[in-house]
Amino acid sequence: MQVVTVREEYKDKGFIMNINDVLKSRRTIRKFKQTPLSGEQLMRYIDAARVAPSAANLQPLKYIAVKNTEMVEKIFGLVKWAGYLASEYNPKEDERPTAYIAVCADTAVRKAGYEIDVGAAVENLILSAFSDGVGACWMGAVDRPKISELLGLPENLVLSCVVALGYPAEQPKEVKVTDGNIKYYLNEENTLCVPKRDLEDVIIKIYD
Ligand SMILES: Cc1cc2nc3c(=O)[nH]c(=O)nc-3n(C[C@H](O)[C@H](O)[C@H](O)COP(=O)(O)O)c2cc1C
Secondary structure, three states, X not given: OOOOOHHHHHHOOOOOOOHHHHHHHOOOOOOEOOOOOOHHHHHHHHXXXXXXXXXXXXXXXXXXXXXXXXXXXXXXXXXOOOOOOOHHHOOOHHHOOOEEEEEEEEOOOOOOOOHHHHHHHHHHHHHHHHOOOOEEEEEOOEOHHHHHHHXXXXXXXXXXXXXXXXXXXXXXXXXXXXXXXXXXXXXXXOOEEEEEOOHHHHOOOOOO
């Protein structure tokens, strides 16, 4: 299957993708090409997260980038993929992420209530990667104690989530929610279909 990334798709057209198109075409990626990412790329994605909105501008978040092969392999065993799908959909050995970014909250800066900051920062991070043609999976189902130990996190750094990264080897698509079912699924072509609620279903009212 040919995977079209933002960069490839827009390369010939000589313009940068409109932000709304970016937001609507981003999908979680769970199958990756094995082309490595550079440290510079990971720093750029963290830099995008760094400037995200932050409550009271406290900026309690800290990041750890992992691209070392041995560490990447270890983290793979400590995260859970695509809960709605059978384990056959788990990335095969040659489809695994090539890097991870761990997102931590520094409790010395903010003790609790930092999860909304995490949301804004992680979305920035993922979109920065996307603009590079790099796919991402935001991962909350992670073994926090084991990953914290592996990364040698001090007590004040609480692991919130992990973002798996790599060049996409799949092209999931948005589909309509039918019969209220929001569970993503694989269609007959083995394409991951991600149901999104209709606009009419999420807008309660417009005071015009
Ligand atoms: C807070 C959060 C935690 C998530 N945790 C996981 C996870 O542990 N494993 C996984 O495969 N996907 C995880 N995802 C990805 C969601 O399954 C995905 O965003 C959702 O199915 C919608 O697909 P989309 O991102 O392509 O729109 C997580 C997403 C969010 C926002």
